[in-house]
Amino acid sequence: MVQLSDVAKRAGVSTASVSRVLNHPDKVSPRIREQVTLAMEELGYVRDGAARALASRRSYSIGSVVPTIGIGIFASGVERLQQRLQEYGYQLLISTTQYDASKEMDAVRSLMERGVDGIQLVGQEHDPQIYKLLTARGIPYVNTYQYDADNEHPCIGFNNHRSAWALMRHLLELGHREVGIVTSPTRLNDRIAARLQGMLDCLKSYGIDQPASRIIEVPHRIADGRSGARALMRAHPELTAICGTADALAIGALFELHDMGLKIPSDISVAGYDDLEIGRHLDPTLTTVHVPVEQIGQRVADYLLGRIEGRSMPMKTELEANLVLRESTARPRPASVKTAAG
Amino acid sequence: MVQLSDVAKRAGVSTASVSRVLNHPDKVSPRIREQVTLAMEELGYVRDGAARALASRRSYSIGSVVPTIGIGIFASGVERLQQRLQEYGYQLLISTTQYDASKEMDAVRSLMERGVDGIQLVGQEHDPQIYKLLTARGIPYVNTYQYDADNEHPCIGFNNHRSAWALMRHLLELGHREVGIVTSPTRLNDRIAARLQGMLDCLKSYGIDQPASRIIEVPHRIADGRSGARALMRAHPELTAICGTADALAIGALFELHDMGLKIPSDISVAGYDDLEIGRHLDPTLTTVHVPVEQIGQRVADYLLGRIEGRSMPMKTELEANLVLRESTARPRPASVKTAAG
DNA sequence: TTCCAACCTGTAAGCGCTTACAGGATACGG
DNA sequence: CCGTATCCTGTAAGCGCTTACAGGTTGGAA
Numbered sequence: 241m242v243q244l245s246d247v248a249k250r251a252g253v254s255t256a257s258v259s260r261v262l263n264h265p266d267k268v269s270p271r272i273r274e275q276v277t278l279a280m281e282e283l284g285y286v287r288d289g290a291a292r293a294l295a296s297r298r299s300y301s302i303g304s305v306v307p308t309i310g311i312g313i314f315a316s317g318v319e320r321l322q323q324r325l326q327e328y329g330y331q332l333l334i335s336t337t338q339y340d341a342s343k344e345m346d347a348v349r350s351l352m353e354r355g356v357d358g359i360q361l362v363g364q365e366h367d368p369q370i371y372k373l374l375t376a377r378g379i380p381y382v383n384t385y386q387y388d389a390d391n392e393h394p395c396i397g398f399n400n401h402r403s404a405w406a407l408m409r410h411l412l413e414l415g416h417r418e419v420g421i422v423t424s425p426t427r428l429n430d431r432i433a434a435r436l437q438g439m440l441d442c443l444k445s446y447g448i449d450q451p452a453s454r455i456i457e458v459p460h461r462i463a464d465g466r467s468g469a470r471a472l473m474r475a476h477p478e479l480t481a482i483c484g485t486a487d488a489l490a491i492g493a494l495f496e497l498h499d500m501g502l503k504i505p506s507d508i509s510v511a512g513y514d515d516l517e518i519g520r521h522l523d524p525t526l527t528t529v530h531v532p533v534e535q536i537g538q539r540v541a542d543y544l545l546g547r548i549e550g551r552s553m554p555m556k557t558e559l560e561a562n563l564v565l566r567e568s569t570a571r572p573r574p575a576s577v578k579t580a581a582g
Numbered sequence: 583m584v585q586l587s588d589v590a591k592r593a594g595v596s597t598a599s600v601s602r603v604l605n606h607p608d609k610v611s612p613r614i615r616e617q618v619t620l621a622m623e624e625l626g627y628v629r630d631g632a633a634r635a636l637a638s639r640r641s642y643s644i645g646s647v648v649p650t651i652g653i654g655i656f657a658s659g660v661e662r663l664q665q666r667l668q669e670y671g672y673q674l675l676i677s678t679t680q681y682d683a684s685k686e687m688d689a690v691r692s693l694m695e696r697g698v699d700g701i702q703l704v705g706q707e708h709d710p711q712i713y714k715l716l717t718a719r720g721i722p723y724v725n726t727y728q729y730d731a732d733n734e735h736p737c738i739g740f741n742n743h744r745s746a747w748a749l750m751r752h753l754l755e756l757g758h759r760e761v762g763i764v765t766s767p768t769r770l771n772d773r774i775a776a777r778l779q780g781m782l783d784c785l786k787s788y789g790i791d792q793p794a795s796r797i798i799e800v801p802h803r804i805a806d807g808r809s810g811a812r813a814l815m816r817a818h819p820e821l822t823a824i825c826g827t828a829d830a831l832a833i834g835a836l837f838e839l840h841d842m843g844l845k846i847p848s849d850i851s852v853a854g855y856d857d858l859e860i861g862r863h864l865d866p867t868l869t870t871v872h873v874p875v876e877q878i879g880q881r882v883a884d885y886l887l888g889r890i891e892g893r894s895m896p897m898k899t900e901l902e903a904n905l906v907l908r909e910s911t912a913r914p915r916p917a918s919v920k921t922a923a924g
Numbered sequence: 925t926t927c928c929a930a931c932c933t934g935t936a937a938g939c940g941c942t943t944a945c946a947g948g949a950t951a952c953g954g
Numbered sequence: 955c956c957g958t959a960t961c962c963t964g965t966a967a968g969c970g971c972t973t974a975c976a977g978g979t980t981g982g983a984a
Contacts, residue, residue, distance in 0.1 A: 241719065243941085245940080253964085254964045255941080256942080259943080260943095260962095260963090269963090272963085286715070286719070288695070289641075289696040289941095290641060291632075292941055293631075293632035293941090294940080295940075295941040295943080295969055297969075299631075299632060308661060309657045310657050310662075315652050319650060322676060322678055326689075331675050331677070331693070331696055332676055333674065333675050334674055335664065335668065336661055338665075350668070350671075350673060353628055353630070354631040354643065355631050462859055462860065462863050466863070491863070492863070495863045518833075522837075523837070585970060585971085595933080596933065596934045597934090598972080598973075599933065601971065602973095604971095609931090610933085611931090611932065611933090614932085614933080630971070631971095635939090636940065636971070637971040638939085
């Protein structure tokens, strides 16, 4: 394989000069720069990242540990992050955890072994070992998709609790009092836990002590939203609204309720959280909370690169997660009479 | 930072032994293995991947170059690939091209610099430079999401042309003759081009020479499917079916036609291609072609790892992409009278 | 007992690059 | 014309690991 010294020989300069035109072109005279560039092209030189990383103690890559990219909102964020990194000559390594804490630990370890210069984590509750490792090695990291002013770690995200509260308040302001909640598992998922808590706290502030039976926990998919909604309605036919802690679940609920012969929003309201693209197209369009995924991806890149280059960066950045009012929510029927079917 | 020699010192053995327990534990006596393992834990040793890669000429990572993971089918495939790699101690580096050929070249170069041991590409038409680079360096690679027996490069995928043909045949067999096609750009996208061609060839085999005006090319999103369908219907109110080269477009068409007051499938049939999760939940559920994304992801991992380890692997593996008949397609109305609205 | 094979372990030579440092030109002011 | 500051370039010492090779033990066959 052609290597740096071959280029140097061909260009009639030292390896140091070749390395310089690659890494600090401004520190080299135009004449040498040209010769070297030419030689590299003629030989089809591709630099060896392992050697570069070993010598420079920088891998020019960053790692991202997310629960999943197959479903939900993370894919777009990861993509935006990757694009941004590419602009700066960095590579993205990705690992998924499937919401499994031990896999998260393994993923971080694996990324550290690969020498990533920075790491994105999702959420803020992680194995203390993870923080310890990261800190010990001095690797910049950032928690994402959750903003928490009191947490001691850097983060880029939004306030899940507050925006979920706002979503629930919207339903309560419309007049709903019997609200079912479909949620994905809250264990090991602080974002969803915060959303759920936000909803419950909001209910409480309206004097409603939500019984556990009106909360159902299911997996992440649309089909789970369906079965969740069905179970909820069977146990609580009095419900006038169903709120999901994620769009996939709300969308499932929408379909299932529709199949049960209920009209949305006239018979029952439905609201979600995430603002998936499909939500604005459904009939009815889905009321939800917009999550600024692309923004997060980009900010993560900027934050991490800044830290890597030694710039001082704000520890925390809070982004907006705004309510998006659409057609799936409306006032409950004035009478409690309902045309149930299905 | 604690390094191999520290572990060796602590365990009272040579660095070679430490390296061996890490890479070839069976070539080391149990006694030393234990001592070393203990020492590593006590010191919190994390191995340096750059040094390892440089010395062993292997990075234990593979690269994936996909058009996008934010929309469409690739995210799940990438996720499955990543999971599989993780099982074998490999890391996944990902790059997206946004369907831009020059970005693909850059991505491959960047991955090669990082020393990936193998590369997944999507489609089979790539800059010859890419194949040249890959071959020159002897890096295993595989084209995906397209199976083509005649192509000279290894691939793991399905026959886009044939399954698109089958999809169109389904419509024709139902009795449709006036079919509109909504497609995403075919330039630089051989999979979509093959699907479109499959549809056109099928039409031709039924004696139909599809006029260009009944084919509309739009971007990849649901909203584009909507506008595509609307434009098609405006120009060709006689259409009895709309076929999309991707589910996102078909789903957009479904929504738009519905908004136009048309009943699906009684007024007009709609079919897509990809089998996105949402398709089976819509009302009507969407007729489509199932794409075995997870299978592809897994096979890519197995193929690449096999090649890396020097095993001989089948050059080409063809997977099934089967028709999934659902509710959105039916016989056209017997009379040509139509209740148009909207 | 002797010899050889089998099995472990240690020694040390790189892997291909970056970069501190030294040294040679060059330019400019005095 | 000399001294000094400035700017480039080259020399060479690693970066932390893997692995070929050599050398030492052990056990069994002769």
